[in-house]
Amino acid sequence: MTDYRHWSEEEKRALLAIRSSGKAVKTQLHLLPGRSLNSVHHMLRKLPKENVKRPESFAWVWSAILSYLKGHPNITAHEISRHVGCSYRHAWQLFKTNHESDNRCVYISDWEKHGVNQVPRWSVGTMPDALRLPLQAHEEELRKARMRYHKKRVKKGAFNPFAAAAGFVTIPEGQRGRVYQQSMKLSDFEEELEVA
Numbered sequence: 297m298t299d300y301r302h303w304s305e306e307e308k309r310a311l312l313a314i315r316s317s318g319k320a321v322k323t324q325l326h327l328l329p330g331r332s333l334n335s336v337h338h339m340l341r342k343l344p345k346e347n348v349k350r351p352e353s354f355a356w357v358w359s360a361i362l363s364y365l366k367g368h369p370n371i372t373a374h375e376i377s378r379h380v381g382c383s384y385r386h387a388w389q390l391f392k393t394n395h396e397s398d399n400r401c402v403y404i405s406d407w408e409k410h411g412v413n414q415v416p417r418w419s420v421g422t423m424p425d426a427l428r429l430p431l432q433a434h435e436e437e438l439r440k441a442r443m444r445y446h447k448k449r450v451k452k453g454a455f456n457p458f459a460a461a462a463g464f465v466t467i468p469e470g471q472r473g474r475v476y477q478q479s480m481k482l483s484d485f486e487e488e489l490e491v492a
Contacts, residue, residue, distance in 0.1 A: 301330070303339055307328060307331070308339070308343065310327050310328060311328065311336065311339060311340065311343065312343060314327065315340065315343075321333070321336055321337065321340070357380065357382045357386060357387070357390060358390050358394070360380045360381075360382075361376055361380055361382075361387060361390060361391075362401070362402075362420060364376060364379055364380055365402070365418065365419065365420045366420055369405065369419040369420065370405045370406055370417045370418075370419050371417060371418060371419075372408060372410075372415050372416070372417055372418070373387045373388045373391055373415075373416075373418070374415070376418070391416075391418055400422065401420060401421070401422070402418050402419065402420055402421070403418070403419060403421055403422060403423050403424065403425055404416040404417065404418060404425040404426050405417050405418065405419035405423075405426055406426050407426060407427075407428050407429050409429065414428055414429055446464070450464075
């Protein structure tokens with residue numbers, strides 16, 4: 297039988313104070329000596345959920361992003377996530393919420409093609425956002441796709457037999473190798489079997 301120690305009212309008040317402070321429970325575990333992290337989390341689920349604040353363990357990210365942006369303007373969320381050390385999704389969410397708020401401090405300074413999508417480049421300030429890149433005409437996109445497809449096939453070596461006649465490829469020239477001729481008559485094959 298295990299020795300279970302019941303939670304005292306003083307420990308419950310300390311636990312509620314930790315929860316309402318907004319700090320992570322793991323960092324404040326020293327205030328509850330003799331309690332494991334699992335038991336603390338288990339007790340937190342039993343306590344009433346008033347004055348609950350989310351732990352601000354990622355509060356440093358936005359200030360780090362802003363300080364990096366001041367020195368390196370016109371940067372995408374992918375690049376900033378690599379330099380600051382946060383996830384792309386978190387950086388994008390922070391840019392989006394601060395851009396849409398009333399007291400915004402970032403704006404879209406330019407757009408960049410990223411595959412088929414357009415990715416915003418961010419800078420610090422309150423200037424108006426840059427306009428999106430114009431979409432290409434459908435025919436131009438098709439022409440570029442055809443050229444990409446043709447170049448890919450040329451690189452692979454999968455040539456069209458009519459490509460030389462059309463002038464797309466040149467016929468490679470070289471020395472003719474050894475030619476081996478075999479008779480295709482069935483009677484010749486039967487004679488070889490008899491000999492063997």
